[in-house]
Amino acid sequence: MSPGGVPGAGRPASVSFGEPERWPRPFARRTRGQVVAAAVCLVLGTGLIGGAVTGAWLADGPEGPGTRHAFAVAGDLWHEVPVDQLFPPTVQGRGAGPGEADRVWTRIAVAPDSGCKGAFDALLTRALAPVGCERLLRATYTDATQSHVTTVGLLFTEADAAGMEALARRFERERLDRRGDLMPLPYAAKDTAAEGFGPGQRASWAISVLTDAPVVVYAVSGWADGRTVDEPQPAEDAMRSGATTAPAQAGLGHEARGLADRFERALRQRAGTPTERPS
Template sequence: MRSWPAADSQRRAAVKRRAERDNLEQGVRYRRMFVALLGIVVVVSAAVVLLGTVGLIAETRSRPLTPAEQNQYKEEEIARRWQAWPATGVFPEEVKYLGLDRAQQYARRVGIAPETDCGKAMDAAVAGVLEDHGCVTVLRATYIDQTASFVITVGVAVLKDEESRVSATEELTQDDRVGVLPVAFPGTVTERFGTEQRQRTAWVGAGPYIVFSAAGYADGRTRAAVPPEELLHSELWPAAKSIGNQIAYFLADPPKVPPCTQGNVC
């Protein structure tokens, strides 16, 4: 039996409408899936940003320093002083010391020498030890006592850190004939102070520094010309030792530590 054209047209139109409806429904489903996926991505991204922001704020906000951080602050502050301070800060113009009868007196700085390699500022026996332990440089200045009778050269050996300084001092000789090389300044009372005029030498450790001192008489007397018993009872060595210790104290004096990571307010 032959189909009528009108019936076929209606059937084809119905099929087409169903196909269009199915395509539309599929498109709606895909759009819903895309919107849901996009929402998940946005939520996850926002959560990551929020967590990162919270972590950054927690990390950077001011808080009390821990004991380890306080110690680190002190060590770093002391270790950089030889560079951060002017030369006149390392070697003050006047340094207090105790004279006869423990009277307070003042040594006066005559001059400051240029920064020197460790091997050139010390006797060989001392220089070798310093260089083996990572000596960075040596700073030197020369002082005279209040009576202008004694000449004292103070040398600051800068080590990499305090641990290196401790290791170096464990190997330094106790021979008081060797140490820092004297620095004389022509045209001053110190101009006759040389290696032969050193009566005694010594050192003291402070932070990453070893502070050496070498003392002699301004009149140019050599060590060989002074009887040992005279030197032992002289005011020379106590004055020189006191001056060296004062400079070591200045360099290693613990700084005031801020209570918080961003200053005084936590």
Template sequence: MVRARRSTSGLPRAGGAGTPGRRNPLGASGRGSRVRSWPAAGSRRLAAARQRAELDALQQGIRYRRVFVALLGVIIAVSAFVVLLGTVGLLGETRSRPLTQAEQNRYRQEEIARRWQAWPATGVFPEEVKYLGLDRAQQYARRVGIAPETECAKAADPSVAHVLRDHGCVTMLRATYVDQTSTFVITVGVAVLKDEEARVSAGEQLTQDDRVGVLPVAFPGTVTERFGAAQRQRTGWVGAGPYLVFSTAGYADGRARAAVPPEEILHSELWPAAKSVGNQIAYFLADPPKVPPCTQGNVC
């Protein structure tokens, strides 16, 4: 019977009980024992830091929100103050109050300056105009016709037209009248300047030559049909607001200026009548309007 050979290395055989007196590190059962896993030492500190960061972020957000709310409140307050000031100012401007002297003067000037447009042609040139005849008797000149509105340069002699153009003449309105006996023919021309200052300046440059001024307007088939530039005996003008009111007169029978002796014109009723008619129309245009006492009427 063959005996088993002992191991010459002195080590226990694989799978043996091992050397007596030494403990098997795997335990009696041969299975590996379970090792319990403990949390790292810094995990709590990490959680605490994370919590502090979240808390700081939350507090920072709260601070930002407070700042935003404060700024919004300031903006709203300033806006409300501005709106309040605007409302107070608007109420102050729109509420009815007495007109100042400067406002009353401006009201008069603006009212007079727009009459040539606001009034009908028959309002600028009434059908009948009073004048003083012989022995200062009150008589009436009758309107024969109203000419179409025209450029200032086309309705006046060249020397007068030059002055009007230089001072911004807007337009020329003309109408022709006859005296109560239909002996005299009178053309009245209203030159519309841009304002009263321009009218005054233009008047200072107009010559005193009574041979030049507004060109006459004749209406065919009427007593005025023979009244032309050569038939003008005298011309003149008067200022009123922004208007220069010209007048020129002649005889209805067509007599030219050269055919009438100067002394006859000097003592004739023709020119006083023509001047009176022109002055009356100027008075109508520049008659001061009634100014309301308040900005919104008669009640302040």
């Protein structure tokens, strides 16, 4: 069988020397040894073909080539990829701002990798509990004008693909990603533009529960001057045309969604996920 071919798709070429073979040959003229050898070859060949098919299914999974492998690779990224690659010093956001304006974000702080204890408000902790917490990585960025600050989080879970699918369905069904009492917490680092970025300064946010990786990606944005926000708004609502809330007018929904999308895309690329499924 040629590489990538299908068993039985073509006939082997026949090379003869001297008198042409008569096919099929009379069975009676074969020796006992020839018959036994032919039977053994048939059994071995069938076993090898069956083993190859089974091996390919185990490696790729029924979802598609490489799906299972990519899911596992994504779960290991937190301890295999350097922090400057997971959280680049600068992130380009072409067309990520209001009116498809370009954005550039600069990293100003990286939190030590940790567990999830105390990292989320109580209700969000409860909502994420079914998938567990393997590791939480966070970094905070500011925009080019240093007017806005945005914390990006990568929650590496302990769940398998079925667990992530179940959580994603629940978030979508109950619209948990739009509830103001389920906003992620920011990471406020001392002696940076995000020093005053606390719970009361959260203005807009985005949460994506991935189904092709054991990761929850989120981003939460606010003003760098530490002002409090009376009406936080989920990124999708703040990005709508005609939205008049303060976060919408300042483009803070675009800040949160723009960064979350780019980190989600970069994670998939590093894991080698073959397709980007809706999160």
